[in-house]
Amino acid sequence: xxxxxxxxxxxxxxxxxxxxxxxxxxxxxxxxxxxxxxxxxxxxxxxxxxxxxxxxxxxxxxxxxxxxxxxxxxxxxxxxxxxxxxxxxxxxxxxxxxxxxxxxxxxxxxxxxxxxxxxxxxxxxxxxxxxxxxxxxxxxxxxxxxxxxxxxxxxxxxxxxxxxxxxxxxxxxxxxxxxxxxxxxxxxxxxxxxxxxxxxxxxxxxxxxxxxxxxxxxxxxxxxxxxxxxxxxxxxxxxxxxxxxxxxxxxxxxxxxxxxxx
Numbered sequence: 001x002x003x004x005x006x007x008x009x010x011x012x013x014x015x016x017x018x019x020x021x022x023x024x025x026x027x028x029x030x031x032x033x034x035x036x037x038x039x040x041x042x043x044x045x046x047x048x049x050x051x052x053x054x055x056x057x058x059x060x061x062x063x064x065x066x067x068x069x070x071x072x073x074x075x076x077x078x079x080x081x082x083x084x085x086x087x088x089x090x091x092x093x094x095x096x097x098x099x100x101x102x103x104x105x106x107x108x109x110x111x112x113x114x115x116x117x118x119x120x121x122x123x124x125x126x127x128x129x130x131x132x133x134x135x136x137x138x139x140x141x142x143x144x145x146x147x148x149x150x151x152x153x154x155x156x157x158x159x160x161x162x163x164x165x166x167x168x169x170x171x172x173x174x175x176x177x178x179x180x181x182x183x184x185x186x187x188x189x190x191x192x193x194x195x196x197x198x199x200x201x202x203x204x205x206x207x208x209x210x211x212x213x214x215x216x217x218x219x220x221x222x223x224x225x226x227x228x229x230x231x232x233x234x235x236x237x238x239x240x241x242x243x244x245x246x247x248x249x250x251x252x253x254x255x256x257x258x259x260x261x262x
Contacts, residue, residue: 006071016209018039085136129239165228165229198260207232
């Protein structure tokens with residue numbers, strides 16, 4: 001298979017690219033920074049730049065007859081109070097997490113339509129299913145990608161193109177070093193510090209990136225895709241169905257306890 005993975009220079013993206021490269025697939029990693037690996041080819045690409053994306057796809061199609069899989073993994077985290085976040089920070093986050101992923105889908109769909117096949121996995125978060133304290137805009141950006149995924153599934157189904165969202169819980173990566181941390185004003189400082197320490201501890205205790213790769217390998221083998229798949233520890237995954245069935249106030253109280261806000 002020919003597989004494109006965005007955000008492949010570090011973390012989950014790098015683990016995915018090496019995993020599938022070692023399996024013998026033709027893997028192309030699109031990232032702003034080069035990756036040191038013999039198992040996949042890096043094409044330096046900023047996925048918020050339409051022209052860079054088009055150039056990358058053109059380069060891939062010089063050697064590949066088709067694109068079988070796109071894994072939209074590139075993204076960024078953002079923490080801070082809703083009140084303290086600036087317009088610039090919010091737009092930058094959505095430009096990468098939502099618009100960048102949409103631009104990647106737009107770039108590969110013509111060749112997938114021509115071949116009447118293709119699979120697209122949009123990497124989201126279990127946190128997209130609920131507004132998380134001090135991660136409101138991150139949750140919102142991923143939730144927006146979820147809804148776009150649901151919509152595009154209808155639109156591309158005539159060409160046998162499958163699209164899904166993979167919601168991840170905490171994964172052991174260096175996300176804490178790369179996420180945007182907005183200025184936190186004095187009223188929120190004490191509570192934010194407590195929540196921030198907790199969320200970093202959850203990352204350290206998260207699943208290994210290779211577990212994500214193994215899950216995606218099984219997902220690619222499925223004949224029928226749902227719109228949403230979930231991978232994470234039980235304590236995080238259970239939050240999704242609980243939100244569907246519990247009264248809002250009950251759910252919020254549970255989330256406050258989980259985030260040490262009670």
